[in-house]
Amino acid sequence: MKQYLDLCHRIIDEGEWVANKRTGKRCLTVINADLTYNVGAGEFPLVTTRKSYWKSAIAEIIGYLRGYDNAADFRALGTKTWDANANNNQVWLNNPYRKGEDDMGLCYGAIGRNFPKPDGGSVDQLRLIVDDLSQGIDNRGEIFTFYHPGALHMACLRPCMYSHHFSLLGDTLYLNSTQRSCDVPLGLNFNMVQVYFLLAIMAQITGKKPGKAYHKIVNAHIYEDQLELMRDVQLKRKPLAVPTFKINPNIKTLEDLETWVTLEDFELEGYEYHEPIAYPFSV
Numbered sequence: 001m002k003q004y005l006d007l008c009h010r011i012i013d014e015g016e017w018v019a020n021k022r023t024g025k026r027c028l029t030v031i032n033a034d035l036t037y038n039v040g041a042g043e044f045p046l047v048t049t050r051k052s053y054w055k056s057a058i059a060e061i062i063g064y065l066r067g068y069d070n071a072a073d074f075r076a077l078g079t080k081t082w083d084a085n086a087n088n089n090q091v092w093l094n095n096p097y098r099k100g101e102d103d104m105g106l107c108y109g110a111i112g113r114n115f116p117k118p119d120g121g122s123v124d125q126l127r128l129i130v131d132d133l134s135q136g137i138d139n140r141g142e143i144f145t146f147y148h149p150g151a152l153h154m155a156c157l158r159p160c161m162y163s164h165h166f167s168l169l170g171d172t173l174y175l176n177s178t179q180r181s182c183d184v185p186l187g188l189n190f191n192m193v194q195v196y197f198l199l200a201i202m203a204q205i206t207g208k209k210p211g212k213a214y215h216k217i218v219n220a221h222i223y224e225d226q227l228e229l230m231r232d233v234q235l236k237r238k239p240l241a242v243p244t245f246k247i248n249p250n251i252k253t254l255e256d257l258e259t260w261v262t263l264e265d266f267e268l269e270g271y272e273y274h275e276p277i278a279y280p281f282s283v
């Protein structure tokens with residue numbers, strides 16, 4: 001995927017070293033990147049210059065849509081990506097709000113689907129957005145946000161991709177997603193798939209045509225222990241043809257997504273990729 005590779009090259013050519021206190025590592029960093037995925041044209045943004053575990057990425061976002069707050073629920077869906085943040089980070093292990101093994105706290109969908117109101121009760125943002133879009137309504141504020149500054153101390157990690165804003169032009173659905181912090185070798189590989197998926201699935205369950213998804217990244221970085229593999233291995237490879245992503249057409253409602261959908265409902269046709277690369281992960 002050209003946009004992804006261009007961003008990797010840009011970080012290597014123009015990035016500045018920034019020390020990160022939370023992980024204790026330095027990151028080569030650029031500020032601001034804008035990626036666009038033409039979902040209507042089926043341009044699935046998958047990395048081919050190493051094997052991508054794209055099903056893990058889909059499992060993560062389905063977990064967010066379901067409002068999961070527990071790494072065990074994510075594992076049951078098919079991804080182990082939350083195990084380390086839920087169980088191996090000392091700051092979180094010492095946090096009095098942690099409810100025990102596998103708890104992630106109030107983050108992502110757990111807050112997004114149950115957003116506390118200052119005057120009591122909570123808002124299920126996704127339910128409201130799906131209901132509006134299904135009726136052809138775009139109130140210019142169809143925003144699904146996971147960012148609650150008053151709850152950040154109750155979560156294992158602040159949400160990285162924290163806002164998804166849907167828009168309608170006629171029967172075509174658009175998405176603007178914003179990400180505050182991006183681990184380009186590991187996280188972005190998943191986040192691109194997730195932004196594409198979110199527009200594709202929302203269009204399908206609201207009966208709209210998917211248009212384009214715009215993915216804004218603020219802080220894009222490569223950790224110091226990932227740099228050599230990115231620069232000397234992954235970026236030396238030639239990208240391969242992009243595959244076609246297929247969603248089971250029987251998924252028709254938000255309830256379907258919340259109840260019976262599994263990773264078996266998603267397929268890739270023609271995914272060719274280079275050898276896997278195991279990038280170091282910073283907890």
Ligand SMILES: Nc1nc(=O)c2c([nH]1)NC[C@@H]1CN(c3ccc(C(=O)N[C@@H](CCC(=O)O)C(=O)O)cc3)CN21
Nearest residue numbers: 053056081082085183186187190277278279281282283
């Ligand atoms: N440092 C860091 N980077 C991230 O990208 C990230 C976090 N932390 N914490 C929260 C979530 C968890 N995410 C993760 C976690 C692990 C992988 C990972 O290990 N990926 C491997 C193997 C994936 C698999 O086998 O399913 C990969 O090669 O992509 C990717 C994204 C994305 N997020």
Ligand SMILES: O=c1ccn([C@H]2C[C@H](O)[C@@H](COP(=O)(O)O)O2)c(=O)[nH]1
Nearest residue numbers: 022158160161181182183187188191
């Ligand atoms: O979907 C995700 C989730 C996380 N990340 C990365 C971005 C950062 O490297 C870390 C989070 O660290 P902060 O100190 O909270 O910024 O996780 C990602 O790229 N994508």
